[in-house]
Amino acid sequence: MRIRHVLRLGAVSATAAGLAVLAASPSYAHGYTTAPVSRAEYCAQGTVGDCGEIQYEPQSVEAPKGFPAAGPSDGHICAGDHADFAQLDDPRGGTGWPVNHVTGGQSYTFRWHLTAQHRTTKWEYFVTSDAYDPAKPLTRDMLEPQPFLTVDGGDAVPPADVSQTGTMPGGKSGRQLILAVWTIADTANAFYQCSDVDFG
Template identity: 60%
Template sequence: MRKKISAAIIGIGIVGVSVLSTGGASGHGYTDSPTSRQVYCANGTVKDCGEIQWEPQSVEGSKGFPARGPADGTICAGGNTRFRELDDPRAGQWPATKVTAGQSLGFRWKLTARHATTDFRYYLTKSGYDPTKPLTRADLESRPFLTVPYGGRVPDATVTHQGTLPADRTGKQLVLAVWTIADTGNAFYACSDVQF
């Protein structure tokens, strides 16, 4: 009887360690410069954010954007319904980082679990973008204004990519940052509102 109880306790312990190990790897990465929607939720600047306030690093969805990946209207949440608050345009009232057309800007990622990486890509909304509506592919330029290839390398825990914003934008716009993972079918998504 004692051997059976000991075996059961060991079995439960192994399962527990496995669950904890898997759970610890669920965090991955987010942009904090320019400040992303998930950071505004996590630091309490924006309220009523649901689960994203505790998991700003977990906006993971299918890779292959823009040909594949999250459906229109779910892009900022990476197609993940748990984080749908990120897709709510909040009547265009998300806080925005002030920028200047044509300026050089650093785009910084905080990576809580590092992965072999294909690339980081940065897209900007087109002139005429309406910040009061959920983001769609038609709102974004079809090509990123900045692509940083990684060729399968694993990035540092904090990475910054310097890029130049397009010179022909005014008003409130949105930067979509996409971190494409090399050895899984997923990517990480982050939306940052900017004010030109």
């Protein structure tokens, strides 16, 4: 945890220093989901191993915004098309990622931790459909076409810890995946987080 804390502080410091050279870094916002716990966060916690670089920077899964019309390519959604984070796309046999136990229709507080805040357009949460195969990397045709929860960012800078109350989708059972997308207001990018869930 100490290493991770230092890295977070380093990311913020590097961000502040990099404001003068934004051309080299198109977005200085970073964040990851802590509820439901994302694959990136499980890697950072050390709960799962063989995670590669993502264990040091769970906040960095950044890709073009506009999902599902744009954004990371199919099969590489959880890693945001970053080759260094490819472990996030690995389904690990369909049962290798820890799950968050949830219930369809329940009130749920979705949480993000932001290591660097940025003006926000919206937050969206997608869930997998009946076409989902947990043993295969995530593709768009495995997701319901519309998010089950959308939160307007109001073009405002959010706090470092964001909580959003919504309702888990009904009619789901067994192992599924929730894709959270944080869309930044004044860059071309968004942040993507995959969380494995079990609806029981």
